[in-house]
Amino acid sequence: MSNTIVVAYDGNDSAKRALAFAVERAKVISGNVIVAHVLEWSPYKFLTPQEIEERHARRQDELSRAEAALLAPVKEEYASSGVPISTVIKYGHVSETLIKLATAEGAVQLIIGRTGEGALSSRLFGSVAGTLAQTCPIPVTIVP
């Protein structure tokens, strides 16, 4: 059985706590951690011709920025933790993409930070943590 833990990471404080927690858990089960950053993207969003033309360049730009600003520092910070850490950037609907990734990797657990959105906005749009808690097929830990 794999001991992979997937952690959703967007660089804010709760995500940092979630990552720290995930690394601690991985130490205990001598597993590895996949740090996933998901960029919200819908293939059904409408674009102008100009946006279509620039899309590929912008995507490359987004990927390299996420790598440099978010994931590279993580790898550096936890390099000496003894836990194997890999990173991945995906495009898509955040909770769906995380579930797909966790399932594909055969992860034992998905760990996310609580974003603490306002009551109104999470009621209107739902929260990623709430959706995952309801729909994820593997155990989900929500770190406050």
Next chain:
Amino acid sequence: MKRIALTTAASAAATAAFAAPALAQSLDESINAAFASSTGWFVNLIFSPFPGTSFPWIVGWLVVAATIFTVYFGLIQFRAFPHSIGLVKGDYSDPNDAGEVSHFQALATALSGTVGLGNIAGVAVAVSIGGAGATFWMILAGLMGMASKFTECTLAVKYRNELADGTVSGGPMYYMTKGFKERGLPGGKILAVLFAVFTILGSLGGGNMFQANQAHAQLTNVFGDFPGVITGVIFAAIVFAVIVGGLKSIASVTEKVVPIMGILYVLTALVILGMNADMIGWAFGQIIDGAFTGMGVAGGIVGALIQGFKRAAFSNEAGVGSAAIAHAAVRTKEPITEGFVSLLEPFIDTVVICTMTALVIIITGQLITDPATGNYVLNEAGSAIQTVDGNTGVALTSAAFSSAFGWFSYILAIAVILFAFSTMISWSYYGLKAWTFLFGESKASALTFKVIFCLFVIIGAAASLGPVIDFSDAAIFAMAVVNIIALYLLMPIVKKELNSYLTRLKSGEIRKFQ
């Protein structure tokens, strides 16, 4: 009640704002006269008939091309239809490519460039001149046009230019230069330059002035008469804000609202058809009768046919090469997949949306027929069918829809303005690509074009329908003349791509991801 009060207040304000309306009116007229006299020769050249007939050679040119592509690719529009739907649904998209432009997005953007006033106003013009029978020829032209679109979009993706910064530039002018060179054919550069010139004219004509003109017509229809210059200046300012000022918010709002409007338009049409379900059989009878007898329209069967083919071509732009510019920007490993996706455009645009407009106009009894003969009653000049209240263009469609739902003229006014606007944004891009192909990709040259484009919005809104619609048609059809020559010479390349793709699809090398 409130809405009526609001309308009155708005039109009163518009009148008050122009203390000297007579001056503005005469400005409209002088712009109009200058426009008609300076473009007449070009219109005559494009629409001159075959000697001894009344059949414009350009219509024959498009139909023959669509037929040849349909035969050459073995009815590709029907064979590949299910696969096209699968591509748009994303069945064949690699999840690792998420974040790139999807097939759905490419189709939606190209559609928002073609679905526009052609579907609302153009169809009304076609049936008011060519009668119900024009609808039959329009649908036929739409179905055949799918093969033309398939050919041009495949080539556009295959031969696009990828710039160092990762952006792409493509379209007929690039397959004319690169494709011809690859096949060792002469004259690619000349064709490309001609195409670019006509694209610029087309973007200023059908992609701009016609839109501004009909948007203004619809506004006066709702708010009462006021000078076109006012509409023109407001429209030009908004277009300027988007294409020069880079105001993304307006564009993205339009891009979201336009599909909703399109769906609302089709749904309303379906409801009206549903309310008159008993007449649908009769309406199709009229369409078939008109297609093969003419029912007394000017020019008889040929008159109906010309109108149907003309409007279909103007609406879905198959063979014109415009959508090829939009599709070329999409990244895909297989150029042919863009071709498959693009063949859905004439179907949605012409076979679905245009047909809806025509059916609603016919079923709501806008075209006056002589009860004794069953033929249409023509107007005094004998050039068009008499309509209830003498409407034509967008006003005819508005009257047809409003006869079922009084409030629809307001919805249609909003739809017309948004369609006009999104079409202008798309065509400003097509025109810009042609312009930068001719004059280089510098910022200054791009800005020059954008400013010219905005000025033409004002001219379009001020000119009367006749000269504008003629010039729009002429410029867009001139693009088709050049583009189709290139398509004939390059179609073996598409055939090779098609065969290779279909073999791999059959062998399972290309398969669904989900």
